[in-house]
Amino acid sequence: MKTATTLRAALVATALSTAVPALATPVDGSGVAWDIVEGLTTEIGPRPAGSTAEDRARDWSAAKLTALGFRNVRVEEFKTLAWQRGPERASLTAPYAQPLAITALGFSVPTPKGGLKAELVYFPTLAALEAAPEGSLAGKVAFIDHAMRAAQDGSGYGPYGNVRREGPTIASRKGAAGVVIRSAGTDGHRNPHTGVTTFAKDVKPIPAGAVSNPDADLIARTAARGKPMAIDLTLMGKPFPDATSGNVIADLPGRDPSLPIIVLACHLDSWDLGTGAVDDASGCAIVSAAALAAQAGGQTLRTIRVLWSGNEEMALSGGGGEHYAKLHGAEPHAIAMESDFGADRVWQVNFSHAPENKALADKVNAVLWPMGVVPHKGRAEGGADVEAIIAAQKLAVIDLGQDGTHYFDLHHTPDDTLDKVDPAALQQNVDVWTAVLKVIANEAGPIGKFEAAQ
Structure with a gap:
């Protein structure tokens, strides 16, 4: 038929x-x-x-x-x-209240409808996240920083794109409730870059998003002050x-x-x-x-x-x-x-x-x-x-x-x-x-x- x-x-x-x-x-x-x-x-x-x-x-x-x-x-x-996008928003709630320009990554799973309110833990590189102790991110949201640079042949996309492709799986393995990355992009606009992420079969998928480069700079500057950070994150996109x-x-x-x-x-x-x-x-x-x-x-x-x-x-x-x-x-x-x-x-x-x-x-x-x-x-x-x-x-x-x-x-x-x-x-x-x-x-x-x- x-x-x-x-x-x-x-x-x-x-x-x-x-x-x-x-x-x-x-x-x-x-x-x-x-x-x-x-x-x-x-x-x-x-x-x-x-x-x-x-x-x-x-x-x-x-x-x-x-x-x-x-x-x-x-x-x-x-x-x-x-995968289908849903409503999305985020804000830094501590130590300073700041709105964030965010977009969900493809194959992110949804946060709770009321949002995910959690401590935000800063990692300057993917390697730093990999070195974090097992279980150290339980109930927390990981932020992974990186700094993609422009190149005529686009060669930076491979290594910096790995933060998007692999970071969410690594964060989940460390117990994170969610993950946010610096966008894999070279612009200075307040436009976050989406893109697909992957979750290994042996890990639980978690909400995953990317903030714009200016907002990633903001988070990095805030983290450098040494004060605890917190985020309110809503990402309702889901796979189908x-x-x-x-x-x-x-x-x-x-x-x-x-x-x-x-x-x-x-x-x-x-x-x-x-x-x-x-x-x-x-x-x-x-x-x-x-x-x-x-x-x-x-x-x-x-x-x-x-x-x-x-x-x-x-x-x-x-x-x-x-x-x-x-x-x-x-x-x-x-x-x-x-x-x-x-x-x-x-x-x-x-x-x-x-x-x-x-x-x-x-x-x-x-x-x-x-x-x-x-x-x-x-x-x-x-x-x-x-x-x-x-x-x-x-x-x-x-x-x-x-x-x-x-x-x-x-x-x-x-x-x-x-x-x-x-x-x-x-x-x-x-x-x-x-x-x-x-x-x-x-x-x-x-x-x-x-x-x-x-």
């Missing part, structure tokens, strides 16, 4: 195939990227995984890709674990299982359908505080516009596929990348690429490729040098939306690295909105991606497997 979701997806697919006729040729990619970012953020807005907004976004995306001339447009839904997310997939068929395809990925979902313009409507716009522009002079030799992935942000299990690999792992792929680092200018390129494909990488570098994009040391990783298919097929990977100096000013905040996207920088991304696609999607020779891939 078909579910209501299955029936709705079938009706949408039918409507797309009849109401929007297939174009004889794809439209030119010029200006398409801005149209996608503007349309998705204006007509849909925030798209949390598992929400009705993400559901509407899939329909919007399928219609948009069909109208642009992509073929075989389909929505592939899947069940996943998701068996949510529905889904991927939107579309192809631009190549002249030789027997050749392994090129897959370009982004993620369709977003956090709820902003409208997901930078993270990651821009990525979907870039890969789709570049795929079209690469075929503006005629079909490429290889098929180019775009994957607008569902539930990248909260995918503790069953995210869009895993679902794609599950359904399409038997189809031959050659190269995977992903855009999920905002919309600032591309400045570097990384590769992971078989030794026999060095000449292909040299061709890519040759077209990028005049555009100011330089080779960067280190292995290309792809991203969450392609890592499963990369691992399954040991694919070659090309990473086009954007300037991330200001990315973590906006990341997972209310400031992730359309006005933060520079149309000129967005088009530079499209131009760079197009140049690369014209090389790799027209490569007639074999593209070897990268045996060192995970």
